Amino acid sequence: MNMHDEHVTPGADRVAAGAGQLPGTPPRTLLLVDDEQNILAALKRLLRRDQYHILTAGSGQEGLDVLASHPVDVIVSDQRMPGMLGADFLRKAKLLYPQTIRIMLSGYTELQAVTDAVNEGAIFKFLTKPWEDHQLREHIAEAFRLKGIADDNVRLNDQLREVNLALAAANASMQMLVHQQQHQISRDEVSLGIARELLQFLPLPVIGLDDEGMIAFINTAAAALFERGAALLGNEAALVLPHLFADKGIADGAQHLAAIDGQPYAVAIYPMGAHSQSRGSLVTLSRCGAAS
Template sequence: RTLLLVDDEDNILSSLRRLLRREGYTILTANGGKAGLEVLAAHPVDVIVSDQRMPGMTGVEFLRKAKDMYPDSVRMVLSGYTDLQSVTDAINEGAIYKFLTKPWDDAMLRANIEEAFRRKALSDENQRLGSELQHANQELERMNERLKCVLADQDRRLRMDEAALSLTQEALAVMPVPLLGIDPGGMIALANRAAEGLFAECIPLIGLDANEILPAEFTPLLDASRGCVEITCGDRRFRVEAHPLGEKNSSRGTLLSFTCRTDAS
């Protein structure tokens, strides 16, 4: 907690140093406005207490310039001379926090300076919290941008999957090889056009029990979800193969493919 005392009278500076030496402040002094600006250029200062009537530069003029250098410092005038208009203007401009008069009351002066440091500490804490909030908001914006990219990628993949599924469904529908998909419960869940032509008397096939539609020769295929049999439908003979669907440990049913045996008599 750094305090700058500015007064052109050395005895005043000495008296103030003695009064405040036990308060735990780092105390800097200057014997005029110009010297005060030089101190400010070399040291960060939290609270400034300045005399008003000084040669070369008044206290109000000095504190206006000090505000430009350290806008977050708390600035006060301690003076026996009162130029009411200039002090009022400086207070309205924010250059001065308080105007204190000489001769001063020791206890009141210590209390005012301590209050100024508390005000500075509160300002610093608000700035720190504001900076943390700004950082958090920036990080949130970056996360939102990353999330948008992830969602856009997922949406793109979903559209690709939907397009692939639609294309697969169309391809299965127009394949000349009859195909039947049987779910784990034995219900027909897929039947392409060739399969519907093969079992035209039972269409629509989807939703029917496969055991009721298919000949008894199919039972071993449905039970094992693999293998093959040969059957005759009308005047054509087919080789029927069973293909298990799903992962190795999670059956999703069976796909039956019907291949016409052109070499059968």
């Protein structure tokens, strides 16, 4: 097998592909395929100044072997070679390594074969032998520029895909958190409804006060105890029920006796908020043996 792996050294005369390469990035790799060793040597001498990493092969099959073991950016292949024509080699290269940019260089004007390969997308450009040095270098530089753009697009698409995946994961996490919070709110609402229902139908008279002493709740037993139970809501407890609170006040935790319709009741005030975010007080009225 006649293959060479050559790292060319920087030259003073650079074309765009070499001069535009960012410091620290790996050199662009060029594969030259021709069965004539003098042609390969001439091409390497011409392109040495352009800082390409140059690989060579003496046939289409050797070219495929090189592609299987080395990442290659641009391929320049002869058309007339023994065993496999350049167009057939470039077709296989496109099939196996579609990311490569492929150029045909030939002294034979087999237009139909070349046209077919171009139409199939196997060939980026077709150049004839003998070549014009500056033109050949410019065409190869253009091929490397296109390959660089394609590589950047792949890299940006990969980064975009990673960002989209991260956003999707964050969105899923946020939706799960919102669902959990909604579920907790629903459970709290159910618990609150059950608690209100229990208080509502509790046989013990219960009055709920907000943190300013206003009557915010009165259960069925308490409403039955006072003729105007419904009218008490939204009023200041010390004003509408002075016989319960005017003398003793509404201090949280206070307990005292009061008379309701001549019957003695123990008035107990329980502050809320010790184990929840509720504010205000609950007042229970328990009938007892004697009024104060």
